[in-house]
Amino acid sequence: MPRIRPTRTEAIVLRQRSLGEADRICVLFSPTRGRIEAVAKGVRKPLSKMSGHVEPLSRGQFGLAPGRSLDIITDAQTLDSWPELHDDVVRMTEALALSELVDRSTDIDVAAGPLYQLLRHSFDALAVTPSPKAIRWWFTLRFLDQQGYRPELSACVRCRSEVGPEGNGYAAGEGGVVCQRCYESGIGQRLSSPVFRLLRYMRRSSCEATAQVRVDADASAELERHLRSSLEQTLDSRLRSRSFAEDLARAETIGRSAALAATAKEREE
Amino acid sequence: MQRSAATAPTIARLIDAFHRLPGIGPKSAQRLAYHVLRAPRSEAEALAEALLDVKDSTRLCGLCQNITDADPCAICMDPQRSDATICVVEEPLDVAAIERAGVHRGRYHVLHGAISPMDGVGPEDLKVRELLGRLGDTSVEEIILAMNPNLEGEATAAYLSRVIGAMGVRITRIAHGLPVGADVEYADERTLRAAMTHRVEIDRQAGAD
Ligand SMILES: [Zn+2]
Ligand SMILES: [Zn+2]
Numbered sequence: 001m002p003r004i005r006p007t008r009t010e011a012i013v014l015r016q017r018s019l020g021e022a023d024r025i026c027v028l029f030s031p032t033r034g035r036i037e038a039v040a041k042g043v044r045k046p047l048s049k050m051s052g053h054v055e056p057l058s059r060g061q062f063g064l065a066p067g068r069s070l071d072i073i074t075d076a077q078t079l080d081s082w083p084e085l086h087d088d089v090v091r092m093t094e095a096l097a098l099s100e101l102v103d104r105s106t107d108i109d110v111a112a113g114p115l116y117q118l119l120r121h122s123f124d125a126l127a128v129t130p131s132p133k134a135i136r137w138w139f140t141l142r143f144l145d146q147q148g149y150r151p152e153l154s155a156c157v158r159c160r161s162e163v164g165p166e167g168n169g170y171a172a173g174e175g176g177v178v179c180q181r182c183y184e185s186g187i188g189q190r191l192s193s194p195v196f197r198l199l200r201y202m203r204r205s206s207c208e209a210t211a212q213v214r215v216d217a218d219a220s221a222e223l224e225r226h227l228r229s230s231l232e233q234t235l236d237s238r239l240r241s242r243s244f245a246e247d248l249a250r251a252e253t254i255g256r257s258a259a260l261a262a263t264a265k266e267r268e269e
Numbered sequence: 270m271q272r273s274a275a276t277a278p279t280i281a282r283l284i285d286a287f288h289r290l291p292g293i294g295p296k297s298a299q300r301l302a303y304h305v306l307r308a309p310r311s312e313a314e315a316l317a318e319a320l321l322d323v324k325d326s327t328r329l330c331g332l333c334q335n336i337t338d339a340d341p342c343a344i345c346m347d348p349q350r351s352d353a354t355i356c357v358v359e360e361p362l363d364v365a366a367i368e369r370a371g372v373h374r375g376r377y378h379v380l381h382g383a384i385s386p387m388d389g390v391g392p393e394d395l396k397v398r399e400l401l402g403r404l405g406d407t408s409v410e411e412i413i414l415a416m417n418p419n420l421e422g423e424a425t426a427a428y429l430s431r432v433i434g435a436m437g438v439r440i441t442r443i444a445h446g447l448p449v450g451a452d453v454e455y456a457d458e459r460t461l462r463a464a465m466t467h468r469v470e471i472d473r474q475a476g477a478d
Contacts, residue, residue, distance in 0.1 A: 015387050016419075016420075017388070020291055020292050021291055021292035022292075046448040046451075047448055047450055047451055049452075049455040051457075052456065052457025052458075052459055052460045053457050055419060055420060055457075055459070056387075056420050057420065078457055078458055081457065081458040081459050083458070083459055083462055086420070086423055086459065089423070089424065089427035089428075092420070092423065092424065092427075093386065093424075096386050096387055096420075099387065100386075100387055103387070244384065244386035244391065244424065247384075247391050247392055247428065248427070248428060248431065251392075251428055251431035251432045251435070252431050252432070252434075252435040253435075254401070254432050254435075255401075255431065255432035255433060255434065255435025255436045256435045256436070258401040258402075258404070258405070258432070258436055259404075259405075259435065259436040259437060261405070262404065262405025262406075262436075263405075265405060
């Protein structure tokens with residue numbers, strides 16, 4: 001049987017899962033080949049030369065040889081390891097949310113150059129931004145565009161009239177903003193004017209400029225709701241990785257109440 | 270799995286069963302099946318008994334959640350061990366590895382997994398509540414997090430350090446860096462960074478001995 005030479009591709013590692021005793025299946029995202037599932041052999045053993053090079057949230061150059069069902073990674077060389085995305089759990093959570101969107105929206109062996117560049121650029125920005133959440137919002141708007149669900153932000157998606165600065169609504173299912181009159185007739189969710197301005201600002205601004213915006217908790221929660229419902233339109237299901245952000249936000253409260261319960265129990269005894 | 274029509278169905282069934290075990294390929298499964306076939310009946314009986322026994326008489330230790338046949342387990346009951354430190358690990362096999370090395374004289378806690386945001390595995394799927402329950406005990410002074418140095422391990426360690434930190438218990442995490450026997454040349458950037466950050470002063474006194 002002739003030996004097939006490995007092909008080389010650049011890719012971002014989206015995720016991994018264990019396979020057998022020492023191997024992992026890596027989900028790679030390549031600009032030319034889209035989503036690739038490939039086996040990294042022996043990477044769970046401490047002396048594997050490959051293990052640190054196939055970690056999720058990193059970008060590298062990979063050699064791939066066709067295996068029986070999946071490709072086999074023959075070698076891996078890291079190009080970007082984005083240590084900030086691994087060392088800071090808030091950045092990690094946001095980066096995983098982007099990975100999940102890409103993982104769930106890309107197909108095997110379909111070129112995805114623009115989405116690849118968007119993801120890479122967003123990871124670069126996430127590593128240094130003072131506002132990781134804003135980078136995810138910025139990414140989400142562009143991701144929706146690329147998926148063919150560009151949210152309409154200037155004309156009412158119902159009656160086509162120009163929308164004013166206030167009193168509008170957001171109707172994810174219909175593709176964007178609705179005017180005051182349509183909103184008051186019961187269409188869409190309330191779109192406050194700060195959030196509307198922020199959406200329009202992010203649409204026209206660079207990732208770096210978006211990273212500088214300051215948003216209060218109410219506006220942030222409202223924006224999350226609108227973007228999430230738009231994403232759920234395109235992926236038609238609930239997103240998983242956001243729930244880790246919620247777990248993390250609850251962690252300190254859980255710890256404090258566990259400590260309180262323990263002292264209460266001690267007093268009883 | 271491929272097999273010839275000449276294989277008797279009972280043997281095929283045994284081959285299939287072995288093949289389902291982790292790390293056993295079709296060739297090894299076949300070898301094992303024929304080994305059992307040729308072995309004396311007593312050996313097959315011992316194997317079958319051991320398999321059923323492990324299912325029937327093991328459970329989780331009520332304290333550390335490790336797999337045990339006595340509750341609390343031998344490690345939790347050992348009076349020679351210190352109650353001041355609890356080493357938190359992902360899997361029972363991690364306890365076995367640390368015990369083999371003999372590097373920890375405190376207690377353990379087994380989470381039975383790690384937080385994996387992308388697979389939808391959250392803290393409520395792990396033995397976290399059981400761990401918090403043990404921390405009410407005032408003799409616990411330090412929690413050592415011994416998660417794997419990968420993304421799931423990092424997410425788990427970050428979560429636990431927030432919860433436990435809020436309880437006011439000291440938390441440490443095992444160092445990561447270059448494994449013994451590895452080449453610096455082949456190390457990835459993050460491993461090298463960790464190894465540099467956690468570098469230690471060489472004790473000259475010790476060198477002179
Ligand atoms: Zn309208
Ligand atoms: Zn125990």
